[in-house]
Amino acid sequence: MSHDLTIVELDVDDPAAVDAAYLIGNEAIAADLPDLPPVCRYEHDVRVRVPMPGADRHTFLAYRGAEPVGMVHVDLPVYDNLTKAILDVLVLKRHRRQGVGRALYRHAVDFGLARGRTSAMGFSVFTDRDGAPIGSSAPFAAAVGQENKLVDVRRRLDLSTADDAELDRLLAGSWPKAAGYSVVQWGNLPPEELIEDLAELDSSFLDETPNGDLDYEAEKVDADRLRRASQVRAQYGARRYETGIVHDATGRLVAWTAIRVAKTIDWHAWQLITLVHPGHRGHRLGMIAKVVNLRTLRAQEPAVRMIDTFNAEVNTHMIAINEAMGFRAVDRWANWQASVA
Ligand SMILES: CC(C)(COP(=O)(O)OP(=O)(O)OC[C@H]1O[C@@H](n2cnc3c(N)ncnc32)[C@H](O)[C@@H]1OP(=O)(O)O)[C@@H](O)C(=O)NCCC(=O)NCCS
Structure with missing residues (x-):
């Protein structure tokens, strides 16, 4: 278990934390989706300060000691879907299977629950076009009790x-x-x-x-x-x-x-x-x-x-x-x- 883990909200005035959020997001893309481009750095830097108006966005970073190892975005829709929290959990590859994902998920769910969000949602790649597994989102989702309610295909x-x-x-x-x-x-x-x-x-x-x-x-x-x-x-x-x-x-x-x-x-x-x-x-x-x-x-x-x-x-x-x-x-x-x- 990750007893030495701390989870803190992203401080947008801390350039190292903004960097970490950028790198963690991109590592997951590079690992599971190598044909996709990285996140635009310009957009990342603006977006942490100016989120989209339809959702109240909170980003939390997980640190092991001083090292950032994972992140979760929590989007709370503000105009409709007021019982939903949309989560995106990301953990650096070398820190996986050590409970970081589970801890971030729990943190995000509790954060949402305290704001009336009784339904947690997410979106991630889980198979190639023929159904062969990609990444670890499906076993992770199963471990935290999430169900696949709708399949989208990327073309x-x-x-x-x-x-x-x-x-x-x-x-x-x-x-x-x-x-x-x-x-x-x-x-x-x-x-x-x-x-x-x-x-x-x-x-x-x-x-x-x-x-x-x-x-x-x-x-x-x-x-x-x-x-x-x-x-x-x-x-x-x-x-x-x-x-x-x-x-x-x-x-x-x-x-x-x-x-x-x-x-x-x-x-x-x-x-x-x-x-x-x-x-x-x-x-x-x-x-x-x-x-x-x-x-x-x-x-x-x-x-x-x-x-x-x-x-x-x-x-x-x-x-x-x-x-x-x-x-x-x-x-x-x-x-x-x-x-x-
Ligand atoms: C999915 C992800 C967040 C999991 O992070 P993690 O820190 O490795 O997760 P945990 O160590 O807390 O794993 C919790 C449980 O999930 C399951 N699990 C996670 N990854 C797994 C894998 N690769 N194979 C099988 N089971 C897995 C296991 O049951 C695990 O418990 P255990 O290690 O005690 O067996 C991480 O792999 C990741 O960042 N993937 C890319 C992004 C993504 O798919 N995010 C999820 C969609 S929102």
Whole structure:
């Protein structure tokens, strides 16, 4: 057991502690996910001081003597999901299997419980695309009583082998089904005239995507919340490429997709949310938004070689679009959850 372990909240004014949090986070990525880039250092340094407004974030470091050996982020959603705590436990490789992970988990659960958080959640890679185990999150989760409630699959588009002619064909084949719709694009800050519609689409995200057995409410996003989130995100230095589709007859925004590139990592991008309003499905708006957005990204970010995205394993419609665009499965991620009351 780790009787000499101390767990303290990250002091953002202590450069050694901010460094340690950066290094511990990256070691876990390098060990289990060597094809992913490290965390952007610029973003890390801003984020420890300016967290996203939707969650109250607390980071705790575990020290053995003076040496930092592990870390847990605890996110407490503040607008909705008020009984949830979202945890990310990370332990340096050479200090694993010595009880550090368990101690950090317990600390985070107790911290959440003291704030009314009776459900603890997490998200981590657990197998490759064929089901062979990756990392130690599955046995660790089992040891602390967490259950896998929903499987997400990470898919990757390798732009060095992307089939541009096929993307052209997909777009040409889609537009005839989308008469009466127009494309609109923006970057880090959404246009004011679309923000109400965007908030409405964003709020519907969790109701409209498969949630498996995960107990998590749809987030209540309003224009103000979206504005604040965009402003904070912009401070992280990442560049966002967003494409929306407007229904010409009503002027309403009915589809939306987003890609982000971190400030200091030029070769990698994340394909984020894609949503089509339920009343406007069947017009290939998801495909059009994604292909058009990808084109913009490629024009603006010629160094990007790899794009990763997550979908619930059962989200057949979105997966069909991604596969048609050339995204291929890489690994499987678990959405862990346990009642800790
Ligand atoms: C998962 C992780 C946090 C575990 O940290 P740790 O300090 O090694 O965990 P502990 O020593 O407290 O292990 C607690 C129990 O989990 C189980 N466990 C942890 N790692 C295991 C492994 N590689 N194989 C089998 N069981 C394992 C064991 O039951 C262990 O108890 P035991 O050692 O008495 O048998 C660490 O491996 C890590 O940082 N992984 C990368 C990030 C990650 O996956 N985080 C979890 C998702 S939120």
